[in-house]
Amino acid sequence: MDLNRRRFLQFLGAGAVGGISTAVTPAEASSVENISDGYGVLVDTTECIGCRKCEFACNREHHLTDLPLERYEDTSVFETERWLQANAYTVVNRHPNPENAAKPTFVKSQCLHCLDPACASACLVGALQRQENGAVTYDAWKCMGCRYCMVACPFQVPAYEYGNALTPQVRKCTFCASRTAQEGGLPACVEMCPQNCLTYGKRSELLALAHEKIAGNPELYQDHVYGESEAGGTSWLYLAARPFTELKFQDIGPEPIPHLTETIQHSIFKFGALPLMLYGMLGAVMRIAKGGHGRHAETTAEEEVS
Amino acid sequence: MAAEISYAPVQRRFFTPGVYVLLALVLTAMALAVYRFIFGLESVTNLTNQYPWGLWIGVDVATGVALAAGGFTTSALAHIFHRKRFEAVVRPALLTAMLGYTFVGLGLMLDLGRYYNIWHPAWPTMWQGNSVLFEVGMCVMAYLTVLYSEFAPIACERFIGRVNLPGRLASWNGIVDRVLRSVNGTLGRVMVLLIIAGVVLSCMHQSSLGALMLIAPYKMHALWYTPILPLLFLMSAIAVGYPMVVFESMLASRSFGRKPEMDVLTPLSAFIPIFLGIYMVTKIADLLMRDAYPLLFEGSFQSFMFLLEMGGGVILPFAMLLSSRMRRSSRMLFSASMLVVLGVLINRVNVFIVAYRPPHTQSAYIPSVAEVLITAGLIATLMLVYRVMVTLFPILPKEHPAHLPGDN
Structure with missing residues (x-):
């Protein structure tokens, strides 16, 4: 005994x-170091005027809603924070500026397309995968609907079609993979943006551009490119004039989420x-x-x- | 050591008032489940994009797996460590584990958006070895197979030599009997391998379940988020194994009007403070080493739930079961075992729901009435099926005539 x-x-x-x-x-x-240089988008929030044309373009591209363009001029939606949903792959939020009430900051949110995505690591059937070009894509046919990807995403991006009884999908920005596959093709939101706010390109080049912009105007920009190292790096990168935490960005360390x-x-x-x-x-x-x-x-x- | 034990189907009235209550719960849940499959998850649950996992994952799946740990812990004790005196609790624990895991699968089917794809993880082209959930899924599937294989000989034993099919089918009696004998024989030859495999598979997925939430470091409350969460899950599963066996053995005895099997349960419960103590010390050391203990006094709902989980579900029953006098009292043993069971239930709910605090959230998740009723219905169904099984099959030890204790 x-x-x-x-x-x-x-x-x-x-x-x-x-x-x-x-x-x-x-x-x-780190698997991130071995990842090929994909494409990304640099979002310069100092340029954004909150016109929400990116939302319109995205909704039209993915047949999410059929609201006419005029309806996007309604600024009352900025009164409360909106977040990504099964029928909203991208949303723009307004963050009041305590120093200058006339100049709020607008931030466009969507999937950041991580270099080492937690959602793809979590998915037990490989329905979510990072593609060569940087897009993190979803294959509904493989999906079981366990929603572990939604638990895993540190940015709380994937949304679910809870109302669909038979074929619910995980829904999020696709990075317009079908558009960008064509020569010179741009994501719908980038193509629609009337400002100099969204720049599509190789991630390494976007990073260089971002640091150039910061160096060129250090009074304006925070010396931080959000997405350069967050969660091991993301394809979408942000510049801002105010600290990112004030703009409701998640404070995420440089370690890729799936490492542990x-x-x-x-x-x-x-x-x-x-x-x-x-x-x-x-x-x-x-x-x-x-x-x-x-x-x-x-x-x-x-x-x-x- | 104790003599060879013999089992027999329970011969008691099946329908009691309690059984009618269970039936009512089952029927309610079935109606709600039909509603869920027709109108979708939104129609019955309070799940949101921020809270994709709720009561069904926390209780039906995570707690279900933990509370089925009586199966592998008793099987290890009686068959691997060869403590034959505990043989009496192995079969009921095996049945609970088999039913428990079956209901984990059923609960999961209700929760999965595309439940008809539940087989996908088993399909090699879809294997995703980086996913903790993949490992959990594969282990659970394998273990379920092991559990049914361990149980099959009990079903065979019931019918071998007395296959008696009705009417025309009677001509098949001989063939069915031969099939049962060959299944029984084959399983008997590999049973040793199956028993060890069952313990290994259990250790694997019990711990992996704890690794699931490690992929959400920025959403988890620091009281629970620790890299040794998988180890804590394994330890708590081992710690809750025997209390769960005691708890349900005493419930069954009471329900069937039998005497509680204190001659087995008291010595079995001597192990509880050892395993519960190891878990308790590890969990406290983890809090201290991570410097997370100040969070205990932050006065939040989370800190309250952690104190409840540890105080009521670990420390109190640990202290109670240290005393051999308490372990010999059927009332105290039952209370302490129930506390451990509730403690693990609260722990799993805490890890999967309470500790999970996602960003961009308007309101916290509170399960809907329908979610609660479906969970209650699943548990009621499990209890009813358990009752049917012990009535049909030789699972509980044969009752000794009062004047002949230790009868062979």
Whole structure:
């Protein structure tokens, strides 16, 4: 009895050490560094006038609503914060400026298309995937509707069609993958923007442009490109004249969101080593415990494992 | 050690007032489930884009898996560590685990937007090994198979040698009997492997369930968000295994008018303070090492729920079960075991719902009445099926005639 109890406790101890050490081991080479330079959009919020034409273009492109363009001139929608929904892939919010009431800041929100997307890491059937060009796309055919992607997204982007009983989808910005696949094609919102607010291009070039702009006008811009390092980097990048937290941007560190879970997952289940070890150990315990009671011998599982 | 144990179907009146209450809950939930499948999740749940997981994931799935831990913990004790005296609780615990995991699947079907795609994770072209949920899903599917294989011999045992099909089908009696014998024989030869596999698979997905919420570091309350969450989930699953067995054994005894099996439950409960203590110490050490303990006094709903979970569900029953006098009292043992069970329930609800605080949220998630009724209905169905099963199959130990204790 004592022997076995001690063994069991030893095993638990080993498990505890294993659990902790895997949890604190830094992740293997960041997958972000190996990711090809995709496309992105630089959003210069200092240029945005809150015309919401990007919302109109997006809704028309994806057949989300058929409101006429004039209806987007209604500024009363800015009274309360609006957020992304199953029928709104992008929304513009107005943030009052405490220093100059006449100059509020408008911020366009949509999926940021992370370089190492938490939603894609979470999805157990690979319905969400990051494409070569940087777009994080969704394949409704694979989706089970578990909504773990929505739990995982640090920016709270994916929305769900809860009202659809049979074929509900996870809904979010597609980065207009079908448009940009064509030569010179732009995302609908970028094409529609009347200001110099949205710039589409290679992410590396956009980053260079962003830092150029900051260097060219350090009084105007915050010295921070949101999305350069947040969550390991995002395809959509932002410039602002005020601290990003004041504009309701999430304060997200540079570590890619999936690192911890993927590190735990891959260190514990690498080659199935830990489960097989546990299997062998339990097999051995079983044989010893049985022998200890002088019962008839039976094959234990160890042989099967090796 | 104890003599070979024999099991028998329970011979008691099936319909009692309690059974009618359960039936009412089942029928209500069935009506609501039909409504959900016709009109969608929006029509019955309070889930939102910010709160995509609610009561069904927190209770039906996460708590369901945790409370089914009695299956692998008793199987490990009786079959791997060879503590034969605990054989009496293995079959009911196995049945609870089998039904528990089956109902986890049913609960999940209700929650999944595209429930008809539930098989997708098993399809190799869709495997996504980075996903914690993928690992959980695969393990649960494998373990469910193991549980049914472990249970099959019990069903076979009931009918081998007395297959008696009605009317014309009677000519099949011989064939069915032979099939049962061969299934029984085959499973018997690999049973050792299955038993160990069941324990390994359980350790794997019980811990992985705890890793699920680690993908949301910026949304989780720091009282619960810790890199050792998977370890804590495994430890609490192991800790709740025996209390759950005690809890339901005593419930079943009471319901069937049998005497509580204190001769098994009291020695079994001696393990509880060990496992519960390991969990308690780890959880407290984790709070201290992460410097998260000041959050206990922030006066928020979260801090209250954490204190409730730890105080009422871990520390109190731990203290109670340290005393062997308490463990011998059926009333105290029942109360303490129920506290541990409730503590794990609160813990899972806390991790999956209370600790989860998403940005861009107007109002917090509170489950709808329909969600609660469906969860209650699932639990009621499980209890009814358990009752049917122990009435049909030899699962509970044969009752000893009062004058012959220890009868062989």
